[in-house]
Amino acid sequence: MRLAFMGTPDFAVPALFALHEAGHEIxxxxxxxxxxxxxGKAVRPSAVQQAAExxxxxxxxxxKLRxxxxxxxxxxxxxxxAAVVAAYGLILPAPMLxxxxMGCLNIHASLLPRWRGASPIQSAILAGDTESGVTIMQMDVGLDTGAMLASVNIPITPVTTASTLHDELAALGAKMIVDVLKQRPPAVPQPETGITYAERLTKEDGHIDWSQxxxxxxxxxxxxxxxxxxxxxLDGVTLKIGSAEIVASEISGTPGQVLDDALTIACGGGSALxxxxxxxxxxxxxxTNAFLRGQPIAPGTRLGS
Incomplete structure (x- = not known):
């Protein structure tokens, strides 16, 4: 087929390569x-631009397009x-749609109509969903409201991160869009129930409230x-948390309090992380072990405000 591809971040790159390898004329x-x-804030082309070049x-x-x-x-x-769209970042006006x-087909990283919007991968994990997936959607003028051409689910496990789920869904979406263009399945309207929206994330969303x-x-x-x-x-200095695990602790404390020498932190409801x-x-x-060798944090220390 004669295609245009519209995307920006890493998520879209596998689909671009898959379409090219399938023999479509992009x-x-x-x-x-x-x-x-x-x-260094050097100006860099997007991941999709680098792949396309x-x-x-x-x-x-x-x-802008509007x-x-x-x-x-x-x-x-x-x-x-057709045009294939994957995390492009600009709204397509009606004349382009x-x-x-065959219209414009969107690779969306959720099981629509759940998690329409900007951050479906993160929102699914935050909400405690047990599954995510990819929906190939026929785009319309609404926000991820178009009819569905295909949908495939994958599990979210207790160790799934946004990074691992992103990579799984990117690979899945690449395979699905090639199949959809080949098979041309009928479009099915999205259900009217179960609609949720994934808001755009900000850095402040990462602030940990230890009372949770x-x-x-x-x-x-x-x-x-x-x-x-x-x-x-910690004492007014920001500490970024890369990974953590839920643990059972025999020691209790107020939320944010360090409970032991292994950096176990008291959380809300008597739980610990x-x-x-x-x-x-x-x-x-x-x-953590390497961190504590350079900067010990004594039990009883309070993290956060």
Missing amino acids: VAVYTQPPRPAGR SLGIEVRCPV NNTQEQAAFCALDLD EAPR PASRIDRQVRALTPWPGTFTT RIIRLQRPGRGMMD
């Missing part, structure tokens, strides 16, 4: 413009069979790895 790739990234595909980086008749006309002139013969149960904090750590990350404070990896400013992430 005439243009749309992605977000290069932006400052990393500690490695394949020799034309890359287009419009800043009220941009020139960009809309250029897209319509591509004479597409309607231009390809250990199970909730454990999900928060796993859901927000690697971004925006979870954090607490042991920090496995953490990071202080200007240093790399390290195992």
Whole structure:
């Protein structure tokens, strides 16, 4: 088929490669413009742009599409069979949605209609869902409201992180979009029940409230790895938490209190969480034992505010 591909982050890259390997003619790739990234804030192209350039595909980086008749006309002139969209980051106006013969197909990282919106992977883990998945959706003008062409689920385990789930869903979505374009299944409207929305994350979402149960904090750590990350404070210094585990502790304490020499922290409801990896400013992430050798934290110390 004659396709355009529209995506920006790492999540979209496996689908781009899969479509290329399947023999589809990808005439243009749309992605977000290069932006400052990393500690040095050097301007970097998106993961999708780098992948497209490695394949020799034309890359287009419009800043906006709404009220941009020139960009809309250029897209319509591509004479597409379909456009495949995966975490692109810009809203497609109606003329673009309607231009390809098969319309625009979205690879969405949830089991719609649950977790429409910006952060479906993290939201599923935070909520304690036992499964996630990918939905291939026929796009319309709504926010992830289009009819479904395919849906496949995978389990969320007690050790699943946003990073591991991201990689699983990216690979799954790549396989599914190739199958959908080959099989052309009928579109089925989304159920009217079970609709939830995944809000856009901010760094403040990573702030740990130790009065919450250990199970909730454990999900928060796993859901927000690697971004925006979870954090607490020690004597006013921010400590980033890389991983943790729920433990049974015979010692009780007030929420946020260090209970032992292994950095077990008291949480709400009499529960406890042991920090496995953490990071202080200007240093790399390290195992708790290595961290404590350089900066001991005595039992009874209180983390957070």
